[in-house]
Amino acid sequence: MSHERIKLSGRIVHVFAHRFVVQTAKGAVLADLTPHGADLVKLRIGADVNLEGEMKPSELKVTRFVCDDDSVTIEHKKKPDHAHHEPADPTTAVDAARAAGFEPTGTPRRKPKHFELEGRRNGQDYELHVELDGRIRKARLVGDDHEAA
Structure with missing residues (x-):
């Protein structure tokens, strides 16, 4: 997704660590310097600034x-x-679910460090989070906030 590169001028009206609000002729803009960038400049309310950066949906990345x-x-x-996740076999997640008494009802979905899949046990539907090594990290009743073992 590409975002628009812009230039703007205005006055700093609020400072929040490495983020700050600049009041421009067209309105207020939230700007982000990153923590490292905030170490390079002195942000102070009332300062007139010129900024360049990439306009994201929520803020300007200065x-x-x-x-x-x-x-x-x-x-x-x-x-x-x-x-580019490390290689992992989704059948490990399916086998782990079956070994724990669940019948998988969907296809495992890969996440960075685990698989997610649906399963049924004792007539109830669960969402399972299974580590890449086959350990079940989480079994949550679907439609419920409680976790089961």
Whole structure:
């Protein structure tokens, strides 16, 4: 998903750790420097700033911060791509469910560190979270907030 790269100018009106609100001529914008970026600049309410960055749905990820003729470039690290999980066999999850007395009723869905699948036991439907090694981490009654063993 690509997001729009923008430039904006305004005055800092609120500061929340490494995030802050800039009041611009078009309204307020929430901006994010990252904790590392916040170490590089001094955020202060009332400061006039020029920002560049990538506009996300909820905030501006600031890549350039200019205040009082000081310019700082900020890098935002990308989140890891979980599409490349370590290899794991979904039949391990199915076998673990059966060994615990559940009859799997769906196909295991891969998550970064476990599989999720539906199963039935004693006439009740469960959502199972099964570790990659076959240990059942969680068995939750569907439509209920209680966990079962």
